[in-house]
Amino acid sequence: MNAMSMTSSRSLLRLLTCGSVDDGKSTLIGRLLFDTDNIPDDQRAALERDSRKYGTDGANIDYALLVDGLEAEREQGITIDVAYRFMATKRRKFIIADTPGHEQYTRNMATGASTAQLAILLVDASQGLLTQTRRHAFIADLLGIRHIVLAVNKIDLIDFDQARFDAIADEFRALATRFHFETITPIPLSARHGDNVVHRSARMPWHGGPTLLEHLETIEPGGTSTGPFRFPVQWVNRPDADFRGYAGTLAGGEVRPGDEVVVAASGQLTRIARIVTADGDRPAARAGEAVTLTLADEVDLSRGDVLASPGARPDVADQFAADLVWMGEAPLLAGRPYIVKLGTATVSGVVSRIKHKVNVNNFDELAADSLTLNEVGSVNVALATPVAFDPYTLNPRTGAFILIDRMTNATIAAGMIRHPLRRASNIHRQALTIDRTAREALNGHRPAILWFTGLSGSGKSTIANALETRLHLLGAHTYLLDGDNVRHGLNRDLGFTDTDRVENIRRVAEVAKLFADAGMIVLVSFISPFRAERNMARELVEPGLFHEVFVDTPIAVCRQRDPKGLYRKADAGEIRNFTGIDSPYEPPEAPEFHLRTTTAEPDALAESLLAALRPQLGLGL
Amino acid sequence: MSVTETATATLDADLAALEAESIEIIRETAAGFRNPVMLYSIGKDSSVMLHLAMKAFYPAKPPFPLMHVDTGWKFREMIRFRDETVKRLGLDLIVRHNAEAAARGVNPFDYGASTYTQVMKTETLKAGLDELGFDAAFGGARRDEEKSRAKERVFSVRTAGHGWDPKAQRPEIWNLFNTRLAPGQTMRVFPLSNWTEADIWNYIARETIPVVPLYFAKERPVVERGGQLLMVDDNRLPLNPGEVPQLRKVRFRTLGCYPLTAAIESEAETLEAVLAEMRASRMSERQGRLIDHDDAAAMEKKKREGYF
Ligand SMILES: Nc1nc2c(ncn2[C@@H]2O[C@H](COP(=O)(O)OP(=O)(O)OP(=O)(O)O)[C@@H](O)[C@H]2O)c(=O)[nH]1
Numbered sequence: 036m037n038a039m040s041m042t043s044s045r046s047l048l049r050l051l052t053c054g055s056v057d058d059g060k061s062t063l064i065g066r067l068l069f070d071t072d073n074i075p076d077d078q079r080a081a082l083e084r085d086s087r088k089y090g091t092d093g094a095n096i097d098y099a100l101l102v103d104g105l106e107a108e109r110e111q112g113i114t115i116d117v118a119y120r121f122m123a124t125k126r127r128k129f130i131i132a133d134t135p136g137h138e139q140y141t142r143n144m145a146t147g148a149s150t151a152q153l154a155i156l157l158v159d160a161s162q163g164l165l166t167q168t169r170r171h172a173f174i175a176d177l178l179g180i181r182h183i184v185l186a187v188n189k190i191d192l193i194d195f196d197q198a199r200f201d202a203i204a205d206e207f208r209a210l211a212t213r214f215h216f217e218t219i220t221p222i223p224l225s226a227r228h229g230d231n232v233v234h235r236s237a238r239m240p241w242h243g244g245p246t247l248l249e250h251l252e253t254i255e256p257g258g259t260s261t262g263p264f265r266f267p268v269q270w271v272n273r274p275d276a277d278f279r280g281y282a283g284t285l286a287g288g289e290v291r292p293g294d295e296v297v298v299a300a301s302g303q304l305t306r307i308a309r310i311v312t313a314d315g316d317r318p319a320a321r322a323g324e325a326v327t328l329t330l331a332d333e334v335d336l337s338r339g340d341v342l343a344s345p346g347a348r349p350d351v352a353d354q355f356a357a358d359l360v361w362m363g364e365a366p367l368l369a370g371r372p373y374i375v376k377l378g379t380a381t382v383s384g385v386v387s388r389i390k391h392k393v394n395v396n397n398f399d400e401l402a403a404d405s406l407t408l409n410e411v412g413s414v415n416v417a418l419a420t421p422v423a424f425d426p427y428t429l430n431p432r433t434g435a436f437i438l439i440d441r442m443t444n445a446t447i448a449a450g451m452i453r454h455p456l457r458r459a460s461n462i463h464r465q466a467l468t469i470d471r472t473a474r475e476a477l478n479g480h481r482p483a484i485l486w487f488t489g490l491s492g493s494g495k496s497t498i499a500n501a502l503e504t505r506l507h508l509l510g511a512h513t514y515l516l517d518g519d520n521v522r523h524g525l526n527r528d529l530g531f532t533d534t535d536r537v538e539n540i541r542r543v544a545e546v547a548k549l550f551a552d553a554g555m556i557v558l559v560s561f562i563s564p565f566r567a568e569r570n571m572a573r574e575l576v577e578p579g580l581f582h583e584v585f586v587d588t589p590i591a592v593c594r595q596r597d598p599k600g601l602y603r604k605a606d607a608g609e610i611r612n613f614t615g616i617d618s619p620y621e622p623p624e625a626p627e628f629h630l631r632t633t634t635a636e637p638d639a640l641a642e643s644l645l646a647a648l649r650p651q652l653g654l655g656l
Numbered sequence: 657m658s659v660t661e662t663a664t665a666t667l668d669a670d671l672a673a674l675e676a677e678s679i680e681i682i683r684e685t686a687a688g689f690r691n692p693v694m695l696y697s698i699g700k701d702s703s704v705m706l707h708l709a710m711k712a713f714y715p716a717k718p719p720f721p722l723m724h725v726d727t728g729w730k731f732r733e734m735i736r737f738r739d740e741t742v743k744r745l746g747l748d749l750i751v752r753h754n755a756e757a758a759a760r761g762v763n764p765f766d767y768g769a770s771t772y773t774q775v776m777k778t779e780t781l782k783a784g785l786d787e788l789g790f791d792a793a794f795g796g797a798r799r800d801e802e803k804s805r806a807k808e809r810v811f812s813v814r815t816a817g818h819g820w821d822p823k824a825q826r827p828e829i830w831n832l833f834n835t836r837l838a839p840g841q842t843m844r845v846f847p848l849s850n851w852t853e854a855d856i857w858n859y860i861a862r863e864t865i866p867v868v869p870l871y872f873a874k875e876r877p878v879v880e881r882g883g884q885l886l887m888v889d890d891n892r893l894p895l896n897p898g899e900v901p902q903l904r905k906v907r908f909r910t911l912g913c914y915p916l917t918a919a920i921e922s923e924a925e926t927l928e929a930v931l932a933e934m935r936a937s938r939m940s941e942r943q944g945r946l947i948d949h950d951d952a953a954a955m956e957k958k959k960r961e962g963y964f
């Protein structure tokens with residue numbers, strides 16, 4: 036036994052309960068807390084009162100009420116969100132996450148599982164393994180949990196039948212061969228009556244294994260090997276000109292003053308000067324410790340960067356393959372930009388490909404073009420900038436990420452990186468010598484992207500045309516991108532589903548970016564109904580370059596104008612997914628220019644746009 | 657290694673892990689928000705949280721101010737301790753007090769505990785956060801305190817009116833905290849979520865963190881009401897007919913407004929004795945909090961309204 040595992044012996048165990056709805060997870064945790072004397076007298080009294088009011092077991096104590104702490108949970112008799120409970124026995128401390136079994140709340144189960152070392156997977160003995168049992172086993176495995184207690188509960192309902200218990204345990208073992216569990220410990224128990232939870236049951240003399248508590252108190256979850264040195268910079272600490280420290284938590288390995296380290300993304304090498312803490316400088320720091328490092332050289336290093344061991348570097352790439360647990364109410368759309376949080380780095384990224392999703396009942400891989408709430412799938416992710424990471428199985432702290440929705444700010448996916456995708460890393464970004472400044476000097480004006488958005492028939496193209504004519508007369512280099520020249524060529528393969536609309540705009544934005552980089556003033560005239568994509572276009576280019584022009588025309592007016600007869604067709608059901616009719620339009624929240632076409636003519640609007648833009652474009656003459 | 661040495665090593669390892677987790681949360685908040693503030697309530701949990709904040713940014717000072725919501729009914733020793741602490745550590749303290757409501761006569765006796773708490777604490781806190789534009793506020797709440805707190809995230813989103821929606825919490829996976837907010841929303845951050853009362857006292861002992869002397873037993877003037885011991889901290893406590901303050905050896909397990917916080921009889925004058933007494937106690941810590949007893953969901957209700 037090495038020194039690490041010796042100090043961690045019998046230290047804190049983090050676990051969760053999971054399994055299908057009503058299998059008795061909360062009852063089990065309540066029972067465990069109760070029978071280990073972790074419930075103070077005043078809470079016991081409250082439990083008796085609550086049991087009479089909300090209990091599901093007549094006048095008897097309903098132990099689930101100790102953990103189901105929300106009013107809605109007590110009223111409905113189900114668990115909705117994770118409860119974190121703390122238990123101490125003479126032998127060990129425990130942090131227990133009691134998670135919901137209901138499929139709708141699978142993401143809350145994943146929340147509890149993400150920090151656990153052991154899972155108690157409950158099965159109702161009278162029902163056997165259910166879809167949720169399989170799903171939770173799958174997610175526990177995916178998240179890296181290596182120890183499973185198969186708690187075969189409600190054994191009282193099947194008369195403490197050993198044969199039935201053995202059958203369930205065998206079925207689970209067979210199904211788990213595909214997983215990576217190191218221990219699977221089946222225990223027959225009754226949470227309601229307390230059999231084999233803390234006290235050995237006299238009603239199941241045939242059970243030779245441990246009680247639940249015995250097992251939890253003695254299991255060695257194993258020194259999670261954290262691999263080589265990894266230090267994601269969390270915060271740059273600069274109290275004065277003399278001190279520059281990098282604060283963060285070691286995500287892997289060990290480090291000492293004098294050690295050579297590398298800034299993963301840039302490849303710059305330096306040495307650790309000091310390991311600073313409020314309790315004095317330290318001779319070494321290990322994974323899990325929160326410290327502040329100072330370096331021997333001045334290197335370019337900020338939040339989101341990773342310091343690593345030069346002999347064992349993390350991957351640095353802008354594309355990787357990963358497993359995703361989808362948690363969003365809205366489905367995953369390939370190509371839609373999301374926020375990716377990976378370690379301390381936050382970058383923009385898209386799911387570039389959905390390879391398959393998993394049928395949690397038989398673990399079959401199914402072709403998929405989207406993932407919906409609680410689905411698990413395998414995908415490729417592409418980021419706006421390269422980041423440092425490791426495969427999740429090598430180091431969960433540097434291999435895990437979440438996706439955040441740009442509009443709702445909701446956490447919509449948990450991701451586990453499998454491996455980098457090398458294609459991109461061989462195409463080195465050339466630092467070109469003719470840069471934009473050089474082209475600007477030649478052109479005599481600055482580039483810009485003027486992004487016209489609005490309903491069909493709102494007047495985008497008319498105004499954009501009027502503006503382009505004026506710019507041209509002033510000697511500006513311009514180009515107009517609209518449906519006619521893009522939809523028919525570059526985007527010929529795309530239709531009008533949400534996924535295709537996202538991809539359509541992504542391509543247009545990339546093209547606009549290239550034109551702007553070439554020094555041109557680009558006028559983009561697309562309905563572009565979704566805020567997320569317009570924001571993505573904005574974020575593709577440096578601040579100040581992108582101007583959103585909202586051509587605001589009420590739908591009634593557009594319908595009346597109907598220059599291409601499209602509304603008539605859409606109303607007649609001849610066109611599907613028509614913006615404003617059966618596909619939504621999300622108006623800009625803070626456009627640079629807001630044009631109301633019902634109160635001014637297109638020429639006047641173009642004129643006022645030009646007046647406002649001239650100074651910024653350097654078209655002052 | 658002897659048995660006790662192993663036990664000490666395990667305790668140290670457990671506390672060190674909790675400390676590191678909290679420091680990471682505190683740093684993440686500083687990095688993820690425009691304008692954070694630390695709610696400082698002077699009690700033992702606040703003392704630990706402040707100590708962790710000092711450690712997180714050492715040798716710099718924490719890059720955020722402290723805010724104390726003063727109801728006007730705190731124990732005098734608490735206010736003295738607060739001012740000493742802020743001076744000793746050289747920190748910025750914002751004190752918010754609802755003078756208008758106090759002048760109107762809002763007090764814990766004439767208004768009842770929950771209205772009084774709502775006006776003097778919750779509303780004052782919300783107004784303070786709004787007026788000063790704080791987008792994140794640290795609180796020292798722990799999940800082991802109460803069953804609805806056991807349900808709350810470390811990073812807990814509050815709506816524009818500071819309400820908590822327990823049924824719509826963001827999943828909080830690994831240590832990848834989502835610090836993004838929509839306009840109007842704010843975040844409450846609980847770095848001590850995974851600490852227990854025992855952890856707090858063990859850590860106070862290990863780190864020799866100063867705490868308000870009211871946590872240690874001493875003879876203090878008290879009156880007994882409805883089975884609870886209330887300390888007569890000043891002459892504003894209306895005495896019932898025949899009630900005479902008596903000197904009893906008491907201490908407090910939690911600290912709040914003195915008319916709403918019951919003392920316990922105790923001989924524990926030292927940290928070791930407090931630890932021993934806590935281990936032997938059959939009662940939970942919040943038992944002395946008069947505001948939690950209204951009904952089973954009292955705390956959840958208050959949190960929905962914006963209370964910590
Ligand atoms: N007969 C019997 N009933 C049990 C046992 N354990 C739990 N129950 C009952 O099963 C019902 C559901 O128990 P809960 O603990 O709420 O189930 P849960 O798994 O936490 O449910 P969710 O969290 O909503 O998924 C309650 O009525 C319990 O009293 C048991 O061992 N035997």
Ligand SMILES: [Mg+2]
Pocket residue numbers: 060061062099113114133134135136
């Ligand atoms: Mg439950």
